[in-house]
Amino acid sequence: MSSHRQNRAGLLERLIFNNRPVVILLCLLATLFLAWQASQIRPSTSFEKMIPLEHPYIQNMIEYRDDLANLGNTVRIAVAVKQGDIFNAQYMETLRQIHDEVFYINGVDRSALKSLWSPSVRWTEVTEEGFDGGEVIPQSYDGSRASLDELRSNILKSGQVGRLVANDFRSSIVDVPLLEVFADPEDQSRLLNLDYREFSHALEEKIRDKYQAQDPNVEIHIVGFAKKVGDLIDGLVAVVMFFGVAFLITMVLLYLFTHCSRSTAAVLITTLIAVIWQLGLMNLAGFGIDPYSMLVPFLIFAIGISHGVQKINGIAQQSSGTDSPLTAARLTFRQLFLPGMIAILADAVGFITLLIIDIGVIHELAIGASIGVAVIVFTNLILLPVAISYLGISKRAVQLSKQYAASNHPFWRLLSNFANPVVAPISVVLALVVAIGAFWYQKENLQIGDLDQGAPELRPDSRYNQDNDYIIRHYSTSSDVLVVMVKTGAEGCSAHQTLSAIDELMWKMDNTPGVQSAVSLVSVSKQVIKGMNEGSLKWETLSRNQDVLNSSIARAEGLYNNACSLAPVLIFLEDHKAATLKRVTAEVEAFAAQYNRDGLEFLLASGNAGIEAATNEVIASSELTILILVYLCVAGMCLITFRSIAATICIVLPLILTSILGNALMAFLGIGMKVATLPVIALGVGIGVDYGIYIYSRLESFLRAGLPLQEAYYETLKSTGKAVLFTGLCLAVGVATWMFSAIKFQADMGLMLTFMFIVNMFGALWLLPALARFLISPQRLAGKEGGSLFAH
Known part of the structure; x- marks a missing residue:
C-alpha cells in the first residue's frame, strides 16, 4: 500500500494485516479446539430450566414440593384396548407387566407410581356392619371371570372412574411421577440428572413399541412434560437437516x-x-x-x-x-x-x-x-x-x-425515489397509518400463552397431541391440573372452618368456565360422612362435629400432608389455553383475597397448569420491558456511533414498525406470545438493525461528499443496497425452510423470522430515506468530517 494509505491505517488494521499468518494460525488452532468441544455438546434440559423459578407461584410450589406428591413432573400412560373393555385377563396381565416395566425405568419415583396394580389404590364401601374396603386388585385375583367381576365391582366403588380408569372402561392410567435427580442404580452414592431424551426413548421402546407389538388389541397413549420435551429434543435431527438445506440454498444464492x-x-x-x-x-x-x-x-x-x-x-x-x-x-x-x-x-x-x-x-x-x-x-x-x-x-x-x-441502474434509480420530496411524505404517512392499525389489532387480539389444547410446540396431528386428545376425551380428569395449596396451622386442615372454605372454593371452581372438576379432601370427607349415614344423600355434607371430620378425612390419602397443615385442591381444566388459565387464576386470587386470614391461606399454584400460568405472567410482564430495553440499547449504540439523534431515529423507527407488524401477524395467525415466540421479537430487532446501520453509514458518507439526498441514496443503493437486498432475501429463504418442521414452535419461529427479515430489509430501504428527507440536512453534512465514528 502507498505510504498515504498506510498512514491512514489504524492500529487494529496494522496489527491484523501485518500479522496475517499469525491471525490465520490462531484461528485454525481455536477452530480445532472448539470443534472438538462442539462435538461433545449434548441435548440437555430440565424441568426447572423451563419454569420461572422466582415467580411466587413457583416459589410456593418449590417450598411445599415434599407435601405435594405426584403434582409436579408427572407422565401419564393410558393403556387402552381397541376392542372390548379392560375387564379381561389378557389386558390386566399386560397392564401388570407395563406397571412393573415402568417401575425400573431410571428417573421414576417408584414410591409414588400408581396404577390399578398399586396396593395404594383401594376401594371403600359402607355395609350393614360398617366400612369395608381393600385393594382394587385383591391378593386373590387369578384372572378368572369371577375375579374380573370382582375387579369391576371394586373399581366402581374406588372412585377411580374418570381418573385412573376411563369413563368408558376401555383404558386405564399408569401415573408415573418423576425425579429430577436420582441415585444411580449401579452406584447409589452417585446422583444422576433425569435425561428427558433417554427417558422418552425408554417409554417408546420398553412400553409403547414392545406392548403394542405383543398385543395387537392394545394401544398406548403417553402424555406429560417429560414426554413432550423428549419429542422436542428428537426434533434436533430434523433441525440438522434444515441447517443443511439452508446451507445449500445460501451457497447457491x-x-x-x-x-x-x-x-x-x-x-x-x-x-x-x-x-x-x-x-x-x-x-x-x-x-x-x-x-x-x-x-x-x-x-x-x-x-x-x-x-x-x-x-x-x-x-x-x-x-x-x-x-x-x-x-x-x-x-x-x-x-x-x-x-x-x-x-x-x-x-x-x-x-x-x-x-x-x-x-x-x-x-x-x-x-x-x-x-x-x-x-x-x-x-x-x-x-x-x-x-x-x-x-x-x-x-x-x-x-x-x-x-x-x-x-446506470433503473431498479436502484426507481428505489431512490423513496428519498424524493414528493414520495417521502407519502411513505411516512403510510407507515404511520399501518403502525397505528397494526398496533390496535395486536392490542385487541394478541394473547399471552398457548391458544391450543395439548402441546402447541408440536403439530396438532403429532402423536403426542393425539395421545393428549385421547385422554381428554376418555377421562374426567384432564392432564391440565391447577393445584391450589391450602395452608393452615398444624392439624388445622381438618378444622370445619378450613374444610368449609375449601368447599366454597370447589363450588366456585366447578362453576367457572374451563374447569372440568375439582377434588380435595372435602370430596372424600363428604363421601365418608354420607357412607357413615347409610348412604343418605342428605348427609353428603360437612359435619360440625370435629371428631366426625377427623374420621372422615382419614381415607383422603395424598390430599393432605403428614402434619395436616397443607391440603391441595386439584382443579382439572379443559385445557391450558391462555384465556382459561387467566380466568381460573383470577377467580382463585379473588377468593384468596376474601378468605385468607391468620391460620388459613390459599396459595397458588402447582400442577402443570399452575406452572403455565406463572410462565404466562412472566411473559406478560417482560414483553414490553424487553422491547423498551432493546430499542433503548439499539438507539444508544446508534447515537454513540453517528452522534446524531436524527440518524438514530432514521435507523430505529423502521425497526419499531417491524415489531408492531410482527405482533399483529402473530395475533392474525393465532400464535400466542410465549417462551418460544417472545425471543423472536428481540432476535428480529437485533438482526434487522444491521441493515439500517450499513445503509445509513454509506448514505452519510455520500452526503458528506456533497451529493443531494436522493442522489446520495441512489449511490448508497448501488454500493450497499444490493448487499442488503440480497442478505434479506437470502436469510428469509434460509429460515423459511423451518416452516416445514414437525416441531410447530420451530415452524412458527421460521415464519416470524422470515417475515421480520424481509420487513426489516424493506423498512431500511423504504422508510429510512423517507425519514432522512425530513430529519437530515445534506447542507450541514456536506464537507464535514466530524460527527460520525466512521469519519476519517
Whole structure:
C-alpha cells in the first residue's frame, strides 16, 4: 500500500494485516479446539430450566414440593384396548407387566407410581356392619371371570372412574411421577440428572413399541412434560437437516451474488467456523442444547452471512480500483469494520436483554446467541478479510463489479425515489397509518400463552397431541391440573372452618368456565360422612362435629400432608389455553383475597397448569420491558456511533414498525406470545438493525461528499443496497425452510423470522430515506468530517 494509505491505517488494521499468518494460525488452532468441544455438546434440559423459578407461584410450589406428591413432573400412560373393555385377563396381565416395566425405568419415583396394580389404590364401601374396603386388585385375583367381576365391582366403588380408569372402561392410567435427580442404580452414592431424551426413548421402546407389538388389541397413549420435551429434543435431527438445506440454498444464492467460487467458499467457511466456535464455547460454559437454544446456530449462521456479504461486496468494489487483493481487503476492513462492529454490538444487546426473563432456557438462548455474535467479530469481520487478502476475488467478479459501478441502474434509480420530496411524505404517512392499525389489532387480539389444547410446540396431528386428545376425551380428569395449596396451622386442615372454605372454593371452581372438576379432601370427607349415614344423600355434607371430620378425612390419602397443615385442591381444566388459565387464576386470587386470614391461606399454584400460568405472567410482564430495553440499547449504540439523534431515529423507527407488524401477524395467525415466540421479537430487532446501520453509514458518507439526498441514496443503493437486498432475501429463504418442521414452535419461529427479515430489509430501504428527507440536512453534512465514528 502507498505510504498515504498506510498512514491512514489504524492500529487494529496494522496489527491484523501485518500479522496475517499469525491471525490465520490462531484461528485454525481455536477452530480445532472448539470443534472438538462442539462435538461433545449434548441435548440437555430440565424441568426447572423451563419454569420461572422466582415467580411466587413457583416459589410456593418449590417450598411445599415434599407435601405435594405426584403434582409436579408427572407422565401419564393410558393403556387402552381397541376392542372390548379392560375387564379381561389378557389386558390386566399386560397392564401388570407395563406397571412393573415402568417401575425400573431410571428417573421414576417408584414410591409414588400408581396404577390399578398399586396396593395404594383401594376401594371403600359402607355395609350393614360398617366400612369395608381393600385393594382394587385383591391378593386373590387369578384372572378368572369371577375375579374380573370382582375387579369391576371394586373399581366402581374406588372412585377411580374418570381418573385412573376411563369413563368408558376401555383404558386405564399408569401415573408415573418423576425425579429430577436420582441415585444411580449401579452406584447409589452417585446422583444422576433425569435425561428427558433417554427417558422418552425408554417409554417408546420398553412400553409403547414392545406392548403394542405383543398385543395387537392394545394401544398406548403417553402424555406429560417429560414426554413432550423428549419429542422436542428428537426434533434436533430434523433441525440438522434444515441447517443443511439452508446451507445449500445460501451457497447457491451467494455464488449468484458474488460470481466467484473463492469468495463464496470464504464466506461460507468463516460463517461455519463462527457456528463451530459458538457451539464449542457453549459446551465449555457447561451448557447443552435444549429445544429452544437449538435454533441459535441458525441465527449465528444468518448473522454471519449478513456481515460476510457486506465484506465481499465491499472487497469486490475496492478490487476494481486496486491491483492487490491485500489492498482491497484492507480498504474494506477500514471502511466496514466499525459499522459491522456496531451492528454486532447492537445484535448482542438485543440478545442480552432476554436475560431479564426469569426462565432458564431463555437465559441459555440469550447467552448462546450473545456468544455467537461475539465470535462473528473474529470470524467474519477479521478472518474473512484476511482470507480474501490471500485468495482474492476472481477476475470475472471484479470485471462485473466495475461494469456494475459504471452503469446506470433503473431498479436502484426507481428505489431512490423513496428519498424524493414528493414520495417521502407519502411513505411516512403510510407507515404511520399501518403502525397505528397494526398496533390496535395486536392490542385487541394478541394473547399471552398457548391458544391450543395439548402441546402447541408440536403439530396438532403429532402423536403426542393425539395421545393428549385421547385422554381428554376418555377421562374426567384432564392432564391440565391447577393445584391450589391450602395452608393452615398444624392439624388445622381438618378444622370445619378450613374444610368449609375449601368447599366454597370447589363450588366456585366447578362453576367457572374451563374447569372440568375439582377434588380435595372435602370430596372424600363428604363421601365418608354420607357412607357413615347409610348412604343418605342428605348427609353428603360437612359435619360440625370435629371428631366426625377427623374420621372422615382419614381415607383422603395424598390430599393432605403428614402434619395436616397443607391440603391441595386439584382443579382439572379443559385445557391450558391462555384465556382459561387467566380466568381460573383470577377467580382463585379473588377468593384468596376474601378468605385468607391468620391460620388459613390459599396459595397458588402447582400442577402443570399452575406452572403455565406463572410462565404466562412472566411473559406478560417482560414483553414490553424487553422491547423498551432493546430499542433503548439499539438507539444508544446508534447515537454513540453517528452522534446524531436524527440518524438514530432514521435507523430505529423502521425497526419499531417491524415489531408492531410482527405482533399483529402473530395475533392474525393465532400464535400466542410465549417462551418460544417472545425471543423472536428481540432476535428480529437485533438482526434487522444491521441493515439500517450499513445503509445509513454509506448514505452519510455520500452526503458528506456533497451529493443531494436522493442522489446520495441512489449511490448508497448501488454500493450497499444490493448487499442488503440480497442478505434479506437470502436469510428469509434460509429460515423459511423451518416452516416445514414437525416441531410447530420451530415452524412458527421460521415464519416470524422470515417475515421480520424481509420487513426489516424493506423498512431500511423504504422508510429510512423517507425519514432522512425530513430529519437530515445534506447542507450541514456536506464537507464535514466530524460527527460520525466512521469519519476519517
